[in-house]
Amino acid sequence: MTETADDLSAPLGQDKLRRKRRLRLPFTAMQALAMLLGLFLVTFAGFAIFNKDPLGGEPMTRIAIREPKATDEKPAASGHGQDSKQESKHETREAPKQAAPGEQKTVTMIDGSTGARHDVVIGAGEADDKGEAASAPPPVMAGIDPKLLEKSRYGMIPVVADGSKPFNVYAADADRAKAAKMPVVAIVIGGLGVGAAKTTDAIMKLPAAVTLAFTPYGSDPGKIAERARTQRHEIFLQIPMEPYDFPDNDPGPQTLLTSLSADQNMDRLYWHLSRMQGYAGITNFMGARFVATDAAMQPIIREAAKRGLGFFDDGSSPRSIAPQAAASQAMPFGKGDIAIDVVPTPAEIDRALNKLESAARERGTAIGTASALPVSIERIGAWTKTLGDRGILLVPLTTAMLKSKSS
Template sequence: MGRRRLIRMPFGLIGIGIVCLMVTTGLIWMGVVDDPFGGEPTAVIPLDATIQGVTSRDIEVVEIRPSLGDDLGPNLRPEGGESRLGPRYEFLAEPADPSSEGGLSLVPDPRVSERSEYGFLPKVSSDGIRPLDAYARPFETEFTSIPKIAVIVTGLGLSRAGTQDALDRLPVDVTFALGPYGSNLDQWMQDARAKGHELLLQLPMEPYDFPDNDPGPHTLLVSLQPNELLDRLAWILTRTTNYVGVINDMGARFTTTETSVAFLFEKLKERGLMFVDKDESARSIAGRVAAANQLPFSPVDVILDVVPREDDIEAKLLQLEGIARARGVAVASASALPVTIRQLQRWSRDLEERGLQLVPVSATIDRPSEQ
């Protein structure tokens, strides 16, 4: 070829042809050869069962310990262990009818109650017996290494149908929390304890967006003077009797204000009650203040029905089980919605077969500080 003809060759088309040939060869290689990445390590995991509605965001990565026997806290260990804040079952109030189904007292124990202008207030007896000791659901186990789960159903007494549904369907180790603005609370208290349920009382506390989001006319506010806060607290604590403690209703702002929390916890300790923290604010200091004041305390790890759909509740229950297996103890709260009650009933049927145990919330007070 002459020099002129060589310069006019289609180099662009030749280059495109070479690239197409390389891409075609690579595709054929990946389609024919089983390991197109040349020996990169792989693993195959068979999935024998799936849970609808569970996604990767719903699963908490937790540490699975081979033995939990030494990490369950004094209240979950055999007698004779360390000093504990949990209930002392030797001081349980005697039921009026020892043959009753639930075996729990239905009337105020005179040792741990006193009259006030609003009604019966809980108190610590002259012998140091607390309402927590008198009204706890007895909990005994020979297998301290079994992971424990406490479930609290809140809002009972506000809806007759919802409250009756919870009483009819849920196992006795589920703890019930009565709303202070409910009707016939004393009757619901007696019905629940007659079946054996341990009780809490909901304590309305100030959220960040108060008063747009208002828990009720007797809400504990950070702006209240001590005598005003005590008056509202007394009104709430006299709505019913025979409960072991209180659980906050809202309260994201209140539980981040140290002076208010410290004052409240001092008064709850004087009354011999426990405090359960739903931790609606990530900045809650309730746990730290409770530890400093030696107040019986238990935090909620999972709120089950933030999204009240079956798939979402199943995912939260799966997360709850993972926490219990990793830490030894886990606590959940849920509202008395029909979908939640159905899911809890179904979930609790074979709980022991899955190596887990349902317990009243008072049995979780002395868990180790892992959070």
């Protein structure tokens, strides 16, 4: 009874072990994860803002350039026997392969912060030491007067000699007396030299009086241009020039740019001029911005005039200053009136050719431009067969340019 009373009088819970209290953090797991994520984002943003590396994020390549060490040691005597031969073979296998003299690659490097482009020539070899272009210059084409050529660092380029000008010497034959008395039409097919099939079609399927304009690109533009001259076509050289949407719309390597100095553009012009010979003049390849920029265009026109070339403006830019610049140099000049295959369908091409006829009757001379699309070649070829019956004479571009100048 005593024990029972003691049990009843004892405070409740005194005989049980007290529970251990759990350690509780002042934040939840989700809050901790959010804090870590926020810390990472702050660190990343700080690195992006305060890091001044303009090439951050750009792909980079490191190239080890080793110069061969000069050695004065003489070859070991042959008395070393087989071991010496094996060692020599081992060294030959491990020797780095040297680039062939004159072999080079042009790499365009882009500044990640400004977007500026820089062309860097790699592996020019001995040619750089001589101050010459590393790639072999194009050979002189057949039927070219050597007196009308002078050497540049890229190859041979046209020049006036003894009063003879490339424009007059390389102009295609035409009955200019007849052309002076009746309406004439000239057609220029551009963009040739890159696609072999379309270039061959233009050379072989179109009349000789159709003038062909070649880009400076392709594996052997001089050879193709020579073939065109063999078929009695007159040829012009297309010079890539900066369009308004450059570099999204890029004419190609060595494009003349308004952002370059006159000397830099002149150097690029010489590269283009050296790609082939036998052309009577040059013409713009694209270049709406360039031909509309007086400071950039004037030196090119002056240089072309000095070298006895004509200039043809394809008419694609209404703001072109080429007519005024050419007039100031008293050089042969022509401008395209109608682009024949803007809409490359037979019906639209025929409609453009009819407009060209009307322009010739109104002004005495009209010049059309076209590309070497199969449908363009087919429709132009068919149209020229009956052109004379309608009282209009098809003439080379140089004849149309001279008639426009005299009228």
